[in-house]
Amino acid sequence: MEKQNRRSFLKTTALIGAAATGISTKSASAKPKNILSEDRMGVLVDTTVCIGCRNCEWACKTAHNIPTEDQIKYEDRSVFKQMRRPEPNAFTVVNEYPNPQNSALPTDVKIQCMHCDHPACVSACIVGAISKEENGSVIWDTKKCIGCRYCMVACPFQIPSFDYNKPMNPEIRKCDFCIERTKKGLLPACVKNCPVEALTYGPRNELIKEARERIKRYPDKYFNHIYGETEAGGTSWMYLANQDFSKLAFPSPGDKPMPGASESIQHGIFAYFVPPAFLYALLGGIMWITKKRNEPE
Amino acid sequence: MIKKIFTIVVVLFFALTTYSQNKLPKNHSLSNLTCKTCHSCDVPTKKNPCLIACPRAEMVTINQSPEQAPEVEILKELSNRYMPVVFSHKMHAQMSQMSGGCETCHHYNTIGPIQPCINCHETSRKREDISKPDLEAAYHRQCINCHREWSHSNDCTSCHALKNKNESISISSYVKKITGKSHPALVEPKKVVYETNYNKGKIVTFFHNEHVNLFGAKCIDCHKDENCTKCHDKTKTTFAQQKASDMPIKIRKSKEEHHKPCFSCHQDDKCNLCHKDKSMSPFNHAVTTGWALNKFHENLICEKCHGSSSKFVKLNNDCNNCHKDFAAGKFDHKVSGLKLSENHKDLDCIECHKEKNFAKAPTCENCHDDKSFPKDKPGTEVNVSLKKKR
Ligand code: SF4
Ligand code: SF4
Ligand code: SF4
Numbered sequence: 048m049e050k051q052n053r054r055s056f057l058k059t060t061a062l063i064g065a066a067a068t069g070i071s072t073k074s075a076s077a078k079p080k081n082i083l084s085e086d087r088m089g090v091l092v093d094t095t096v097c098i099g100c101r102n103c104e105w106a107c108k109t110a111h112n113i114p115t116e117d118q119i120k121y122e123d124r125s126v127f128k129q130m131r132r133p134e135p136n137a138f139t140v141v142n143e144y145p146n147p148q149n150s151a152l153p154t155d156v157k158i159q160c161m162h163c164d165h166p167a168c169v170s171a172c173i174v175g176a177i178s179k180e181e182n183g184s185v186i187w188d189t190k191k192c193i194g195c196r197y198c199m200v201a202c203p204f205q206i207p208s209f210d211y212n213k214p215m216n217p218e219i220r221k222c223d224f225c226i227e228r229t230k231k232g233l234l235p236a237c238v239k240n241c242p243v244e245a246l247t248y249g250p251r252n253e254l255i256k257e258a259r260e261r262i263k264r265y266p267d268k269y270f271n272h273i274y275g276e277t278e279a280g281g282t283s284w285m286y287l288a289n290q291d292f293s294k295l296a297f298p299s300p301g302d303k304p305m306p307g308a309s310e311s312i313q314h315g316i317f318a319y320f321v322p323p324a325f326l327y328a329l330l331g332g333i334m335w336i337t338k339k340r341n342e343p344e
Numbered sequence: 345m346i347k348k349i350f351t352i353v354v355v356l357f358f359a360l361t362t363y364s365q366n367k368l369p370k371n372h373s374l375s376n377l378t379c380k381t382c383h384s385c386d387v388p389t390k391k392n393p394c395l396i397a398c399p400r401a402e403m404v405t406i407n408q409s410p411e412q413a414p415e416v417e418i419l420k421e422l423s424n425r426y427m428p429v430v431f432s433h434k435m436h437a438q439m440s441q442m443s444g445g446c447e448t449c450h451h452y453n454t455i456g457p458i459q460p461c462i463n464c465h466e467t468s469r470k471r472e473d474i475s476k477p478d479l480e481a482a483y484h485r486q487c488i489n490c491h492r493e494w495s496h497s498n499d500c501t502s503c504h505a506l507k508n509k510n511e512s513i514s515i516s517s518y519v520k521k522i523t524g525k526s527h528p529a530l531v532e533p534k535k536v537v538y539e540t541n542y543n544k545g546k547i548v549t550f551f552h553n554e555h556v557n558l559f560g561a562k563c564i565d566c567h568k569d570e571n572c573t574k575c576h577d578k579t580k581t582t583f584a585q586q587k588a589s590d591m592p593i594k595i596r597k598s599k600e601e602h603h604k605p606c607f608s609c610h611q612d613d614k615c616n617l618c619h620k621d622k623s624m625s626p627f628n629h630a631v632t633t634g635w636a637l638n639k640f641h642e643n644l645i646c647e648k649c650h651g652s653s654s655k656f657v658k659l660n661n662d663c664n665n666c667h668k669d670f671a672a673g674k675f676d677h678k679v680s681g682l683k684l685s686e687n688h689k690d691l692d693c694i695e696c697h698k699e700k701n702f703a704k705a706p707t708c709e710n711c712h713d714d715k716s717f718p719k720d721k722p723g724t725e726v727n728v729s730l731k732k733k734r
Contacts, residue, residue, distance in 0.1 A: 098488050098489075098492060098498050099498065122497060122499060122500070124496075149493075151573060232470075233470075234470050238469070242480065243477075243481050243484045244477045247477075248474075257474055257475055260475065
């Protein structure tokens with residue numbers, strides 16, 4: 048029975064894949080809605096202000112109905128011993144790095160989806176499950192997602208994560224910029240709950256102005272760069288720090304929008320007539336094997 | 345009479361300065377600031393003063409002591425999950441005197457009344473002007489860094505108690521706990537021995553007591569940007585404990601940082617004035633200058649003879665350098681403990697004090713062949729009470 052289920056799952060995947068072929072090229076080149084509208088929103092993360100309290104992690108989970116422990120438990124700083132990445136059940140995580148200016152105040156960096164202006168994940172998704180919204184958010188649609196994980200590969204910031212626990216209902220998960228809250232006029236949960244407002248929510252243009260002003264006013268405090276202003280073609284979430292961003296594990300994706308790269312992979316595949324169905328079958332197969340390995344006996 | 349007038353002037357001065365903290369001075373338009381520091385429009389009126397919101401770049405100093413400021417503040421504008429914060433304003437203000445002073449928190453002020461945070465920092469996080477943090481962030485940013493440095497955690501509950509039913513009771517008990525309390529008097533170290541990386545003299549001995557008591561240095565001359573953790577650190581031995589032992593303290597700060605407080609006075613001195621191979625003994629006027637201080641001089645602060653503490657002037661040992669009125673017939677010899685007899689009273693000093701060297705014993709040989717001091721005395725001994733002159 049189990050086997051039967053899996054086989055039918057593979058079949059469905061292949062079918063969806065085949066169906067998707069028709070729309071794939073279209074979605075890859077489709078412009079996200081209203082991309083780069085003047086007043087799109089963003090968040091400026093000032094890592095020199097962040098205290099690593101992880102209230103944002105707690106708030107994010109709570110806002111997305113992800114079960115979590117009591118807020119008081121988040122005061123435990125031992126989690127910083129390990130570097131963490133966003134997971135299906137943790138859209139945002141805070142990591143800690145040494146602070147060259149003051150060893151008693153380590154630098155804490157919150158990471159989540161950057162909500163790129165030209166999202167590689169959107170271009171990579173062949174079924175159009177991910178989209179860039181007018182207010183800057185890059186959101187995904189669980190109903191459309193087929194679990195191909197193209198977005199995971201395409202994202203220059205390694206953000207989308209895959210919920211391996213639901214093979215029948217594959218789901219890519221990541222920060223959605225609290226679209227449900229912002230639609231109602233509320234602030235993103237993490238922004239609302241940060242005790243020191245290390246996260247400033249506002250129109251992206253104004254955030255850049257404000258970031259420049261801070262660097263100008265405190266040239267000794269800030270490293271002279273706004274990460275995300277141009278990275279990967281510009282992102283809605285941007286960062287300030289007191290040291291080189293490479294020391295804080297930020298990747299250097301270059302200033303060109305990423306979609307070019309992922310589109311060419313896809314287009315390359317189609318150019319050589321590799322039937323997408325075959326590709327999905329292969330991917331599904333890999334998934335099946337991996338899953339079997341990880342399954343408890 | 346002069347004393348009385350002086351007291352009145354001082355009292356008046358203080359009364360006026362305190363008053364001016366709370367009221368805009370009458371001719372404030374004639375002050376040193378440009379109108380645009382505080383007003384956004386060209387013609388501010390009483391009705392529409394068009395005050396601009398807190399330009400952080402511009403600051404006006406607050407001239408008041410911690411004791412003049414409120415003792416306790418209850419920060420309650422934002423309490424929801426937690427109870428209001430009972431903030432010991434006076435104690436914090438006292439601590440700030442070794443760092444940035446009042447401006448650490450009151451970083452922007454007009455020349456008018458002192459602004460509470462809420463005047464500029466909005467209570468709502470969702471707002472138009474994102475150039476300054478909201479009130480919650482403004483409060484937290486002021487507090488958390490120091491607290492985090494010394495406790496190494498972000499313990500919310502060290503300032504906020506979680507909400508409870510008996511809110512009013514616990515708040516008043518907190519207020520009671522800190523009312524009337526001051527930051528404890530600081531323990532002054534006597535001497536501190538530093539181990540440095542300077543090869544030609546690794547050990548630097550710093551006599552804190554001498555700099556304060558003798559050389560006339562003020563706390564703020566050196567302790568300008570002090571960090572709370574200098575004294576408060578939960579994991580380290582306290583400064584006072586460290587100082588109590590004679591163990592050399594390893595230098596951790598950079599060379600520039602370490603020399604900064606010393607250089608405001610010692611910039612022209614040679615390295616080996618402080619850098620030695622072993623720890624130094626306290627300052628001794630006889631050893632360093634070759635002129636031992638007698639009982640009249642040993643209790644004076646250096647400034648008394650050598651001028652302002654930032655630049656001491658070298659003197660020779662001619663008494664007239666300071667004692668302009670020490671001349672024959674004028675000097676009341678009694679103060680030395682010996683009242684001269686009638687026939688010695690009007691002699692010139694050098695008759696007995698050869699070459700005016702008062703450090704050496706006087707001689708009688710100029711007039712007497714058969715007398716010598718101290719067996720024979722040119723008068724009678726009297727008791728002198730030495731008033732400590734500072
Ligand atoms: S950071 Fe990654 S997941 Fe987020 S919008 Fe950019 S490409 Fe997509
Ligand atoms: S914006 Fe929302 S979804 Fe994204 S990290 Fe913040 S709380 Fe989580
Ligand atoms: S809530 Fe704010 S201060 Fe706390 S970890 Fe998140 S970003 Fe940093």
